[in-house]
Amino acid sequence: MSEPLVSxxxxxxxxxxxxxxxxxxxxxxxxxxxxxxxxxxGPTPVQLLCAAVGNCxxxxxxxxxxxxxxxxxxxxxxxxxxxxxxxxxxxRVVQMHATxxxxxxxxxxxxxQRVLDTFEAYCTVTxxxxxxxxxxxxxxxxxGQVIKSSTPRx
Numbered sequence: 792m793s794e795p796l797v798s799x800x801x802x803x804x805x806x807x808x809x810x811x812x813x814x815x816x817x818x819x820x821x822x823x824x825x826x827x828x829x830x831x832x833g834p835t836p837v838q839l840l841c842a843a844v845g846n847c848x849x850x851x852x853x854x855x856x857x858x859x860x861x862x863x864x865x866x867x868x869x870x871x872x873x874x875x876x877x878x879x880x881x882x883r884v885v886q887m888h889a890t891x892x893x894x895x896x897x898x899x900x901x902x903x904q905r906v907l908d909t910f911e912a913y914c915t916v917t918x919x920x921x922x923x924x925x926x927x928x929x930x931x932x933x934x935g936q937v938i939k940s941s942t943p944r945x
Contacts (some may be wrong), residue, residue, distance in 0.1 A: 808832060837884060841870035844926065847916035848889050852930070855910040859902040865894040887920075888927040897932035907939045 800812040804821070807829035811820045821833035834842070845868040856863045868891045875885040897903055907930060911917065917926060930939035 806830075837872050837874070840884065840920070841872050841887065843916045844887060844920055845870040845889055847914045848891060848911070848928070851910045851914040851917075852891055852906070855906040855913070856900065856903075859906065861900045861902065861906075863893045863895055863900060867892045867894075884924050886925045886927065888929070889917075891928070891930045893930070893932045893938075895932065896934050897936060897938045903938070 798814065801809040801822075802812065803809055807824040809822050811822055813819060820839075822836065822839060823829040823831055823833040824835055825831040849866050849868045853863065853866060868889060870887060870889045872884045873886040873888075874882055877883045877885075893900070900906075911928065920926065928939065928941045929937060932938055
């Protein structure tokens with residue numbers, strides 16, 4: 792990312808529903824809390840956090856593989872956030888689990904182990920979020936073989 796400052800504007804539509812504006816030329820998003828607070832018309836802040844972590848991990852893996860002229864497409868990623876209460880009884884995201892799926896068998900990708908050993912370190916969002924939330928990562932190839940698995944810190 793070349794921008795030293797990233798800006799996003801949120802404008803309340805009604806109750807907990809917000810229009811999220813990412814700036815000129817970018818498609819906006821509607822966010823909302825589920826009932827009973829909101830109406831659930833858009834993704835929640837926790838879902839947006841999951842999307843940011845998954846998108847950054849996917850981008851980082853794709854970039855690293857493409858540096859070696861490898862084509863892992865089509866990638867897909869699922870991120871789950873576990874909610875719980877902290878010591879003060881306030882709701883928090885206590886752990887996340889990202890599962891990245893390659894679109895091809897692992898055997899078709901050269902330099903895969905080198906990429907798997909390093910790509911996470913270049914993921915700006917995941918490394919930042921991971922300083923406060925345990926993030927577990929699993930990477931699977933197109934045949935369902937686990938090719939990387941990490942466990943959260945304790």
